[in-house]
Amino acid sequence: LEKHFLNGKRKMPKVQAHLRHLAADPLPPAPSPAVEASLAAAARAGFLVRGPDGGYRPNCGPDYGLLERLATILAGGWLELYVADLMTANPQRFADVRWSVEAQDKAIGETDVVAVDRESAALHLISCKTSVMGIKPLEHLEALSQRRHDMGGAFAKATLAVFRDPARQADQIRRWGRLLQVDVAFGDEIASRLGPRHP
Numbered sequence: 001l002e003k004h005f006l007n008g009k010r011k012m013p014k015v016q017a018h019l020r021h022l023a024a025d026p027l028p029p030a031p032s033p034a035v036e037a038s039l040a041a042a043a044r045a046g047f048l049v050r051g052p053d054g055g056y057r058p059n060c061g062p063d064y065g066l067l068e069r070l071a072t073i074l075a076g077g078w079l080e081l082y083v084a085d086l087m088t089a090n091p092q093r094f095a096d097v098r099w100s101v102e103a104q105d106k107a108i109g110e111t112d113v114v115a116v117d118r119e120s121a122a123l124h125l126i127s128c129k130t131s132v133m134g135i136k137p138l139e140h141l142e143a144l145s146q147r148r149h150d151m152g153g154a155f156a157k158a159t160l161a162v163f164r165d166p167a168r169q170a171d172q173i174r175r176w177g178r179l180l181q182v183d184v185a186f187g188d189e190i191a192s193r194l195g196p197r198h199p
Contacts, residue, residue: 003028005071012068019062026055042074079128079163080112086195087115087126094118094194103151111147123152124159126194131164137173145180159183161190 004027005012012022027048030036039056042048047070048056060066073081080099087094097115117124127144129135141160148158160177165186177184185193 001027001071001075005067012064012071014064016062019064019067022067023058023060023062026051026053026057029055038078042078047073076128076130079130079161083126083128083161083190083194084113086191087113090194090196092118092196094124111151114151117157120155120157122155122157123148124157125151126159126161128161129163132162132166132169132173137169138176141173141176141180141182141184145182148182157183159185159193161185161194163187163190 004025005022007013007018013019027039030039039048040050043050043056043059047059049059050056058067058070060070069077077100084097084099087097094115095118097113099113100110101114102110111125112128113126115124115126116122125144125148127140129140144158144160148156158181160173160182162173162185166173170186174184176182183193
């Protein structure tokens with residue numbers, strides 16, 4: 001995805017010729033069955049279109065905003081949408097679920113998912129990461145804990161939802177989470193902590 005959308009740059013170029021190529025050219029072939037399954041799911045969801053050559057292309061024109069949003073969703077936004085969907089399917093616990101919330105105070109930044117937690121009558125903030133690779137877990141937990149307090153006050157809740165369980169670091173990250181009052185959920189724990197409870 002980075003190779004296709006960013007082409008080695010930090011941000012997607014806005015040059016019209018480049019945008020036309022992004023919209024028309026297929027993404028690089030999937031390097032594994034898991035990636036192929038992910039691309040197929042994105043096509044079923046309407047984000048990508050599979051061509052007769054078997055390649056997946058963006059399901060939008062050469063519009064910078066649409067392509068940038070698509071790249072964000074494919075790279076990790078899908079996890080945010082999954083978490084928001086889990087919480088929406090759990091109305092006994094969560095109300096007013098919002099995705100990609102930006103506080104008026106720009107210093108706070110964007111929060112992946114925010115909802116009202118009916119169990120505690122408090123705001124619940126969720127940060128979603130596909131893995132802990134590329135982030136500093138302790139610093140991320142500290143920032144999420146501070147954001148929890150800044151946005152929702154002393155009784156607000158926060159959860160760090162990580163798709164891939166970092167086997168060797170998991171226990172340490174959970175300990176840091178407990179110290180900073182951030183619940184940490186890895187893999188299948190995300191659904192069991194935030195989704196509907198089945199009898």
